[in-house]
Amino acid sequence: MVEFRKVSKKYANGTLALNKIDLHINKGEFAFVVGPSGSGKSTLVKLVLKEENPTEGEVYVNGYDISSLKRREVPYLRRSIGIVFQDFRLLPNKTVYENVEFAMQITESLPKEIRRQVPMSLGLVGLSKKADAYPNQLSGGEQQRVALARALVNNPSLLIADEPTGNLDPETSWEIMKLMTEINYRGTTVIVATHEKSIVNSMKKRVIAIDKGQIIRDEEKGQYENEVKNSQIYS
Amino acid sequence: MKLRTAKYIVKEGFVNTYRNILMSFASIVVVGASLLVFGVFWAIMANINYNTRIFTEQPEMEVFCNPELDDAQITTIEWLIMSDDRISEYTIISKEEALERAKEMLGDDKSVLEGFEGEDILPVSFIIKLDNPGNSKDVVDKLSVFPGVDNVRYSQETIDLISKLVRWIRAGSGMLILMLLVISIVIIANTIKLTVFSRRKEINIMKFIGATDWFIRLPFIVEGVIIGLVGALISFGVINLIYTEVSGRIINSVYFLKVLEGKEIYSDLILSISLIGVLVGALGSTVSIRKHLRV
Ligand SMILES: Nc1ncnc2c1ncn2[C@@H]1O[C@H](COP(=O)(O)OP(=O)(O)OP(=O)(O)O)[C@@H](O)[C@H]1O
Ligand SMILES: [Mg+2]
Numbered sequence: 001m002v003e004f005r006k007v008s009k010k011y012a013n014g015t016l017a018l019n020k021i022d023l024h025i026n027k028g029e030f031a032f033v034v035g036p037s038g039s040g041k042s043t044l045v046k047l048v049l050k051e052e053n054p055t056e057g058e059v060y061v062n063g064y065d066i067s068s069l070k071r072r073e074v075p076y077l078r079r080s081i082g083i084v085f086q087d088f089r090l091l092p093n094k095t096v097y098e099n100v101e102f103a104m105q106i107t108e109s110l111p112k113e114i115r116r117q118v119p120m121s122l123g124l125v126g127l128s129k130k131a132d133a134y135p136n137q138l139s140g141g142e143q144q145r146v147a148l149a150r151a152l153v154n155n156p157s158l159l160i161a162d163e164p165t166g167n168l169d170p171e172t173s174w175e176i177m178k179l180m181t182e183i184n185y186r187g188t189t190v191i192v193a194t195h196e197k198s199i200v201n202s203m204k205k206r207v208i209a210i211d212k213g214q215i216i217r218d219e220e221k222g223q224y225e226n227e228v229k230n231s232q233i234y235s
Numbered sequence: 236m237k238l239r240t241a242k243y244i245v246k247e248g249f250v251n252t253y254r255n256i257l258m259s260f261a262s263i264v265v266v267g268a269s270l271l272v273f274g275v276f277w278a279i280m281a282n283i284n285y286n287t288r289i290f291t292e293q294p295e296m297e298v299f300c301n302p303e304l305d306d307a308q309i310t311t312i313e314w315l316i317m318s319d320d321r322i323s324e325y326t327i328i329s330k331e332e333a334l335e336r337a338k339e340m341l342g343d344d345k346s347v348l349e350g351f352e353g354e355d356i357l358p359v360s361f362i363i364k365l366d367n368p369g370n371s372k373d374v375v376d377k378l379s380v381f382p383g384v385d386n387v388r389y390s391q392e393t394i395d396l397i398s399k400l401v402r403w404i405r406a407g408s409g410m411l412i413l414m415l416l417v418i419s420i421v422i423i424a425n426t427i428k429l430t431v432f433s434r435r436k437e438i439n440i441m442k443f444i445g446a447t448d449w450f451i452r453l454p455f456i457v458e459g460v461i462i463g464l465v466g467a468l469i470s471f472g473v474i475n476l477i478y479t480e481v482s483g484r485i486i487n488s489v490y491f492l493k494v495l496e497g498k499e500i501y502s503d504l505i506l507s508i509s510l511i512g513v514l515v516g517a518l519g520s521t522v523s524i525r526k527h528l529r530v
Contacts, residue, residue: 049443072447079445089440093254106446108237150444 001027001158001189002048007057009043009213017043019213020057025191027157030184032200033193034224035210041193044210045162048191049083050074062157079107082151082159082188086166088143090135090150096122097131100150107154121149125179141172148179158189165196173199197224236449244450248457251434258430259462266466266515267473270508273415274474277507280408281500286493287401295364296371297328298378299385302358308383309359315381316361321370325363333357358385420515427459427516428523438527448528455520463516467508474504 004023010016017040025031033041046052047059050066059066062080069077090099100121104114122128125145135143144164151159159180165173177192177199184190194200200207200223207222208215217226252259298316300309316325328336334357338345365371379387431438441451475497482494 051443075442075445075447077445078443083443085443089436089443091437091440093251093437102441103444105240105243106441106444106450108240111239 001025001029001062002191003058003060004044004047005058005060007047007054007059009040009047009052010055017213018047018054018210021210021213021215023208023215023218025189027189028184028187029206030181030190031192031206031208032203032222033191033208033210034195034200037195039210040213041210042162043213045160045191045193048160049081050077075106079154080156080158082148082154082156084144084147084151084159084161084164086163088135088140088147088167090143090146092135095132095134096127096138096146099135099146100153103150103153109154117153121153122146124152124182125149139172140168141175144168144172144176145179148176148183152183152188156188158191159183160191162193163195164192165194165199170198177203200224240450244453245457247454248461251454252458252461255430255433258433259458262427262430262462263466263469266463266512267470269415269418270467270470270512271473273412273511274470274504274508275477276408276412276415277504278474278478278500280405280412282492282495283404283408285495287404289493295362296375297388298361298363299388300359300361301383301385302356304359304383312381312383313361315378316363319374319377321365321367321374322363323366325361328360328362330357330359333360416511420518424519424522427455427462427519430458431455431520431523431527435527438524442528451528452521452524455524456517459516459518459520460513461516463512463514463519464509466516467505467512471501471505471508475501 002023002025004021007018007021007023008016009018021044033044035041043052047054047066048061050069054067061077064073064077064080066077091102094102097118100118101114104117109117119128119131122131125148127142127145127149130138130142130146135146138146144167148164161180164180165176168176173196177196180190180192181203204221206220207217207224209217209222209224209226298312300312304312313325313327316322334348337357338348341348363374365374375387378384438451478497478500482497485492486494
């Protein structure tokens, strides 16, 4: 599903954001990517979306070889991925319904399908009643749920989120995370880059910890921080 | 592309033009103003060309008769002029008319001519027009040796000068129009750049949810085309008003100029203005959005 082989990313200014990363995430998995600020989480997400290209190594996503993907093929890669950002990124001039519908217009879906999928997706995130509202009439949590509905409407096999709860209060954050687990139960692979320590700790999912561009820990049912380190802190 | 996608793109172009109504309006005004200047130049050029063509194609000459000729002799000369088919038209200027003309030319000094009325100081003359300026030398040679003809005022230099002048005017105004076009494109591209800039987030979002470049670009192009076309139509309306007004005044006051009727230039004008508006709008959108598609 997602595979990194000896991937390094050096930005134009010389910053080495990722250093020889090897990573394999299987179909149907739920994985957190955690690490301190500047450790390279967003860079990893950007490589998956081909927003940036790796300086070294190979990245495979949904069967696409990212490094050799042509510019005009990038939209098709992105259509196979549902994307959620910290700042929601909804179209301000469109209603909730239109925002979700838009993702299907892009893929030239049949109107019949649009009429079926959009309400279903909005129902899944619990926003059927707000279909006619504009993004600025919604709370942060509601906006992020619209973003989720949009990310899911085309039935992507992979959902990737970069700090999806970064702008939300703890309670709302929990709701969003629960939604993503539910989506994962329905068979979608989910990757979440996050800082939410308490959520990561209580969800008991795979945790990939990176620091200074390197994977320092990769555990099933992991914790936000190394347990040894934790016990040191609390001892 | 599927038909409903095309529909969506056109609709989106219209909706966005409407949603950004202030920006669209500003752009329309800029496009309209540029095209107005262009159109005014176009109209002026069309008339300059028209007049110079009349002038160079039908050079005027004046044949002066000997002042002592009697009416019969003058009629002989008139008959000679009339029967020469290289001469397309002629006007006879009688002694009285010649005196009036002289007075007019002298203006305030016309008192010097007082008391000369009825005397033979000014000769009868014929103003003749030729079909083809190439014949002018032959006609002059023939007429000037005819008995009773004093002289034929005509100069090859004048005609050379005029045609040289016409060439310069044409080249100069061509360059001016070209310059105006470039300026229009730059202004319009910049105005649309503002629209694109204010919507760069939207473009970015579209890229991330998998829109192709054309899917993003086309509504902007539609928007540019709408702006260009509306600007063109408005400027055409204004040009129409100005032209009717100004040409009416010129016809009534500047007798030596011929003015084209509105309908003689409008079809070409509206076509080229609309075409330029559309092209410039589309080009402007394409140029301004290019940078924002690289994500
Ligand atoms: N476009 C860029 N140009 C240059 N350096 C960059 C660029 N983007 C990120 N970096 C650098 O790369 C490193 C990793 O950044 P990245 O955004 O991946 O970190 P992060 O783990 O997402 O941090 P945070 O938790 O604060 O979001 C940082 O040192 C950052 O300064
Ligand atoms: Mg980040």
